[in-house]
Amino acid sequence: MQLAIMGYGVVGSGVAEVLIKNHDSIVRRSGKDSMQLKYILDLKDFPDDPLHDRMIKDFNIILNDDEISIVVETMGGLHPAYEFVKSLLERGKSVVTSNKELVASKGAELLRTAREHRVNFLFEASVGGGIPIIRPISQCLAANVIEEVAGILNGTTNFILTKMIDDKLDFDTALRLAQKNGYAESDPTADIEGIDSCRKICILASLCFGYHVYPDQVYTQGISDVTLQDVAFAHKFGKVIKLLGMAKKLSDGRVTASVRPCLVDESGQFANVTDVFNSILVRGDVIGDVCFYGRGAGKLPTASAVVADVIDCAKHSDRTKIFGWNDAKENYVTDHLDDPCALYVRAQGDEKAILDLFPAAEIASSGGEFAFITDAASERELLAKLSRIPGVTVKSTIKVTDY
Amino acid sequence: MQLAIMGYGVVGSGVAEVLIKNHDSIVRRSGKDSMQLKYILDLKDFPDDPLHDRMIKDFNIILNDDEISIVVETMGGLHPAYEFVKSLLERGKSVVTSNKELVASKGAELLRTAREHRVNFLFEASVGGGIPIIRPISQCLAANVIEEVAGILNGTTNFILTKMIDDKLDFDTALRLAQKNGYAESDPTADIEGIDSCRKICILASLCFGYHVYPDQVYTQGISDVTLQDVAFAHKFGKVIKLLGMAKKLSDGRVTASVRPCLVDESGQFANVTDVFNSILVRGDVIGDVCFYGRGAGKLPTASAVVADVIDCAKHSDRTKIFGWNDAKENYVTDHLDDPCALYVRAQGDEKAILDLFPAAEIASSGGEFAFITDAASERELLAKLSRIPGVTVKSTIKVTDY
Numbered sequence: 100m101q102l103a104i105m106g107y108g109v110v111g112s113g114v115a116e117v118l119i120k121n122h123d124s125i126v127r128r129s130g131k132d133s134m135q136l137k138y139i140l141d142l143k144d145f146p147d148d149p150l151h152d153r154m155i156k157d158f159n160i161i162l163n164d165d166e167i168s169i170v171v172e173t174m175g176g177l178h179p180a181y182e183f184v185k186s187l188l189e190r191g192k193s194v195v196t197s198n199k200e201l202v203a204s205k206g207a208e209l210l211r212t213a214r215e216h217r218v219n220f221l222f223e224a225s226v227g228g229g230i231p232i233i234r235p236i237s238q239c240l241a242a243n244v245i246e247e248v249a250g251i252l253n254g255t256t257n258f259i260l261t262k263m264i265d266d267k268l269d270f271d272t273a274l275r276l277a278q279k280n281g282y283a284e285s286d287p288t289a290d291i292e293g294i295d296s297c298r299k300i301c302i303l304a305s306l307c308f309g310y311h312v313y314p315d316q317v318y319t320q321g322i323s324d325v326t327l328q329d330v331a332f333a334h335k336f337g338k339v340i341k342l343l344g345m346a347k348k349l350s351d352g353r354v355t356a357s358v359r360p361c362l363v364d365e366s367g368q369f370a371n372v373t374d375v376f377n378s379i380l381v382r383g384d385v386i387g388d389v390c391f392y393g394r395g396a397g398k399l400p401t402a403s404a405v406v407a408d409v410i411d412c413a414k415h416s417d418r419t420k421i422f423g424w425n426d427a428k429e430n431y432v433t434d435h436l437d438d439p440c441a442l443y444v445r446a447q448g449d450e451k452a453i454l455d456l457f458p459a460a461e462i463a464s465s466g467g468e469f470a471f472i473t474d475a476a477s478e479r480e481l482l483a484k485l486s487r488i489p490g491v492t493v494k495s496t497i498k499v500t501d502y
Numbered sequence: 503m504q505l506a507i508m509g510y511g512v513v514g515s516g517v518a519e520v521l522i523k524n525h526d527s528i529v530r531r532s533g534k535d536s537m538q539l540k541y542i543l544d545l546k547d548f549p550d551d552p553l554h555d556r557m558i559k560d561f562n563i564i565l566n567d568d569e570i571s572i573v574v575e576t577m578g579g580l581h582p583a584y585e586f587v588k589s590l591l592e593r594g595k596s597v598v599t600s601n602k603e604l605v606a607s608k609g610a611e612l613l614r615t616a617r618e619h620r621v622n623f624l625f626e627a628s629v630g631g632g633i634p635i636i637r638p639i640s641q642c643l644a645a646n647v648i649e650e651v652a653g654i655l656n657g658t659t660n661f662i663l664t665k666m667i668d669d670k671l672d673f674d675t676a677l678r679l680a681q682k683n684g685y686a687e688s689d690p691t692a693d694i695e696g697i698d699s700c701r702k703i704c705i706l707a708s709l710c711f712g713y714h715v716y717p718d719q720v721y722t723q724g725i726s727d728v729t730l731q732d733v734a735f736a737h738k739f740g741k742v743i744k745l746l747g748m749a750k751k752l753s754d755g756r757v758t759a760s761v762r763p764c765l766v767d768e769s770g771q772f773a774n775v776t777d778v779f780n781s782i783l784v785r786g787d788v789i790g791d792v793c794f795y796g797r798g799a800g801k802l803p804t805a806s807a808v809v810a811d812v813i814d815c816a817k818h819s820d821r822t823k824i825f826g827w828n829d830a831k832e833n834y835v836t837d838h839l840d841d842p843c844a845l846y847v848r849a850q851g852d853e854k855a856i857l858d859l860f861p862a863a864e865i866a867s868s869g870g871e872f873a874f875i876t877d878a879a880s881e882r883e884l885l886a887k888l889s890r891i892p893g894v895t896v897k898s899t900i901k902v903t904d905y
Binding site: 117120121124125127128130223229230231234235238239240241242243244366367368370371373383384385386387388389390391392393394399400402403404405406407409410411414421423 | 520523524527528530531533626632633634637638641642643644645646647769770771773774776786787788789790791792793794795796797802803805806807808809810812813814817824826
């Protein structure tokens, strides 16, 4: 069995490393006689790399080589990854990807293409790095109707929030530290503004609820507005601030999805997920809550997930795995503002005016500001109510979850 | 596709309930036209049960019915479950079980029988209730050489320890509360003495490391000797006491396995696993640490795992899933006392004598006793050292883990 890797960056080179390091056990588990890495496609040169004899620059060599039955796509980005993957599937080759942008934008379509050509399109590495999550959802929880899925899906932002919470670094300082440690890129927008988490919750929601949810349907808010004052107030309420991606099935069959900073309980499963770790919670009608935890990014953890998919492709070389991820439905994703929740509110002004509208609120004050947590109601109503409190200026609101 | 359930107790009736409740989505996911529950085998009568028309008492009806292709075994106990399962597999029927005693004692043999007859023997529900763990280990982490597996594997003991830690109930009171809540049986021995956890760590170790580990090879100690004094001392050291099942691959290829109370870090992943919840940590060479968390027992969570296996059997009706779980090797399991670790020690007598042997020890005193944590060394050496401290009586030792 021969394979190719497209994209020899961090993840791609990790995949090559794992394939070589654990070659024997991988071959044994795949039930094949051998597994050879024949080509590595990358536009860059790697003259000193021990695998440089396999490097190619022309995609068509892979496409036209009938010996290649599995291709690993670790290029990232939507183009040309999409065109490459699509034509490989049409040519009867299975594809394994770690590319969350590709899966979040084109998952339903590429799964359909794979099905039509009796090959596999697998993407375990696209969410949660090495944490097993795609397969557990699609197989182990198959007896459940899944009601909710939520998670700390981005290691960079979780590292920054951890430093703000544990070491009282402000956002900018924590971000610079993340960049210094190699956890954040020089342009950190995709991470800190929640775009990366948004792609991942799209993949999870599509898989859990059965119809494609697209990134532009998901309310997405990052962590750049979270202040140390918010962190301190949250602690007074026994809470911790985490950036969560969340999706929920409503009783009418529609779904709501969002990415935003949230308050979680200090004793809950998410609170102790620190540094670059990720955690994903799935709530099923039969099982209740199940959580998955581990390193959500990084060369080798992500490579671990890619290689597990490669083994699965090798084992299932004559059949297509069923994911139950269908094309989008109209009016399927609904506005997150209608979802009932409690809000944490940080404000300035007349504390007492709060008690007229929220008589049960416990108010904490510090540094000329105060904070409280509202009762649960639709977020739209709560925001309307908050906008008309005389003498009070709301500085920020953060969703309070039951996680 | 027709199936039978053997054993209509808590789990078996839960399986029937889930099969009926989520019938349509289960059929869709299994890729079959239908899935009918044809027989329920139980020696008891259930005259008022809505499914009483399917009740039978003669096992041979199932064995000899060629329409039955999948049988769910939720009888528990080794006999006659073992004989029944063995003959069903030999007759070409796939078997799904939640019976940890059966899998821990006969797993390798029954997997071999299944392979020889080209059917499946699946047991996701035997560890961690509904938490997906067997399939993630055997599939998602397939790119890894697994180095360690450890977990809070028993909900009853975790509930008792939680009550001791959070509510300062002593062991006997906490046990009675567990019994009152239906979490502990009237004879709680299998839970509190670690026998249940032992069976589960055998299954996990066999699966992770490739060769059968039997319950009698595993050092097993329960929680009945843990005192509130231990809980309080542990807290002073920033630790929490949990009953862990642990197995580890040594550099010489052998493994060590044990079940015992352990000290875990208050900020670690195990510390926040409270009440009847379970959590399992897998440490792989590529992925690092991955954790799985959820309800480790209970009717519906366990049924969820059984039904996921039923769906998998239906999808794989023409091939045997490979687990890489082989018959036991000689001298494969080695003594846990040679494994290096630090020990928590509770003692009475001359505190100062401790500092001669453990100069770096931080000593906490309370109620005429004192406690400290040793340096890391082989447990055998540490116990020898502790036995010869003049003027000191050691009351208890508890392993300190890095989890």
